[in-house]
Amino acid sequence: MRIKSLKLLNFRNYKELNLDFFEGINIFIGENGVGKTNILEAIYVLSLTKSNRYGTNLDLINHQEESTSLIGEVDYLDYLKRYQVDISKNSKKVYINNQEIKRITDYISNFCVTTFMPSDIDIIKGSPSTRRNLLNIQIGELYNNYLKYVNEYNSLLKIRNDYLKKLNINGNMDFKYLEVIDQKMIEISLKIYYFRYFYVSEINKIIPVVFKKITNISNLQLEYVNNLNLENYDEEKIKDLLKNKFKKNLNKEIILGMTLNGVHRDDLIFKINSYDAKIYASEGQQKMIVIAYKISELLLFKKIKKEYPVLLLDDVFSEIDVKKRNNIIKYLKSDIQVIITTNDILNIDKSLVDEAKIFKIKNGNIKTKGGVKNVRRKSNKSL
Ligand SMILES: Nc1ncnc2c1ncn2[C@@H]1O[C@H](COP(=O)(O)OP(=O)(O)OP(=O)(O)O)[C@@H](O)[C@H]1O
Ligand SMILES: [Mg+2]
Structure with a gap:
């Protein structure tokens, strides 16, 4: 499973944001409070229609706005589908390929994520x-x-x-x-x-x-x-x-x-x-x-x-010793799309950084670098 793009409207600190993800490793770098975890959270909400952080769905709406909308294109088994979650003060609506899905349980389990966050x-x-x-x-x-x-x-x-x-x-x-x-x-x-x-x-x-x-x-x-x-x-x-x-x-x-x-x-x-x-x-x-x-x-x-879910890693490498880190990285080097956040690129193994798409967040702007196709993505046979 791979998320190709994400569009956020009035989600947390983002008034409007458009991102294109790399099929391999994606790294978001920025100082405290710039909105890195918010991006992982947005992908989580797009998958499960609610947040994995404390608070309610209302907290997801930008403070100056009345509603938020999240749209993502996800590739699974060679089909590209468009997922959408709209949250307002009184309602939540979800769509797949622009068609409203009335029961949330029919929406969940289509686009799937696994997280690893400090909590x-x-x-x-x-x-x-x-x-x-x-x-x-x-x-x-x-x-x-x-x-x-x-x-x-x-x-x-x-x-x-x-x-x-x-x-x-x-x-x-x-x-x-x-x-x-x-x-x-x-x-x-x-x-x-x-x-x-x-x-x-x-x-x-x-x-x-x-x-x-x-x-x-x-x-x-x-x-x-x-x-x-x-x-x-x-x-x-x-x-x-x-x-x-x-x-x-x-x-x-x-x-x-x-x-x-x-x-x-x-x-x-x-x-x-x-x-x-x-x-x-x-x-x-x-x-x-x-x-x-x-x-x-x-x-x-x-x-x-038949495919891996998208893996969301929120600032998890900083406290792990190098040996264990490398053992974990061996798994990440298989055919998994990973989205990682960090304050400091030095916390992430160079071998991952070299083949990743880098998103630098500063003053509300995101600059990208890397993420060239077909650099990696060979299945790791040892898995
Ligand atoms: N509903 C909201 N409307 C506007 N801004 C919000 C809203 N909710 C949170 N924020 C802002 O989002 C920012 C926090 O974003 P986030 O948690 O993604 O930071 P981060 O980059 O992960 O930081 P850290 O490195 O400390 O984990 C804060 O500045 C906060 O004020
Ligand atoms: Mg964070």
Whole structure:
């Protein structure tokens, strides 16, 4: 997957911006606050229709304006498509090839990105909801049906919780209705569990190899934590377990007014030699785990969708030692379009700089250099 061009109107500090990207490595250089991360964020929003930074979609609109528009041309499997996201104070609209897509879930999973930003360390350090969100985005980019299931589950969860609260006030209400909701929740949960088990097992085929190549440490594994205690997906067992949990917890759930079990409570743990990396790994190792995970995502994506997603790297090289940096660069030298930001070009390996298109941002202007076609882009067989 390659983004060929990006047009921004009234996005953050950019009133109007037109960029043409190189099919290989693109490097944005500029001082603090010039708008480098804003460009990566714009590409992320074009892909997922919302930002990965704190704040709401309203923060994306230039402060002096009422709406913003992002347009990008993306090449995937030799088809060029035009993606557009329009955000105003009251609405968000998305288009593919000028045709409005009514359901956001039908838009996502067409143009896909993988990021590595300093805040991605939250994948390890943050709360379970950060990791569930990650699971949803990643699986959603691979299979757009999955996001429909998640949305459906969340609606049912809300209905169920509201009904539990009503039951608490009025015990004479109809328990049959709750049984109907429970049945629906079990059906939709099975689909979500299926995708999550599948995704984690696929990542686990890749991540130990990548981590070993970068750090020389073996045995990194991703553990899917749910309250089923099952190693693998097993439809019949899951159905029974969920039914029993609904039955067993009912009184407690009515008192609390919430559903205690289910995919909305799932979590992930990164483990090195069976130890939880959140507690056991050093700061630097945690960063490497996140990078290994991101690279694994790229490789899995390529396996399933036949091309790599676009990789967005926000100022990630500055703190990584040279040896590990070079190990990471080996991956970047394959057939992946990469967009990197940095304050200082010296933070980026010369071999990458030599073959990159450079965008220098200064005083609101962007000057470009390099990015000649066919300099690179030979598939790296070792991947
Ligand atoms: N809605 C908005 N309207 C106008 N300007 C905005 C808006 N949101 C953010 N900005 C401006 O965008 C700039 C920040 O851009 P960005 O985060 O991309 O900087 P950066 O180049 O990545 O900096 P650093 O090197 O420090 O990470 C700030 O100057 C900020 O004032
Ligand atoms: Mg930045």
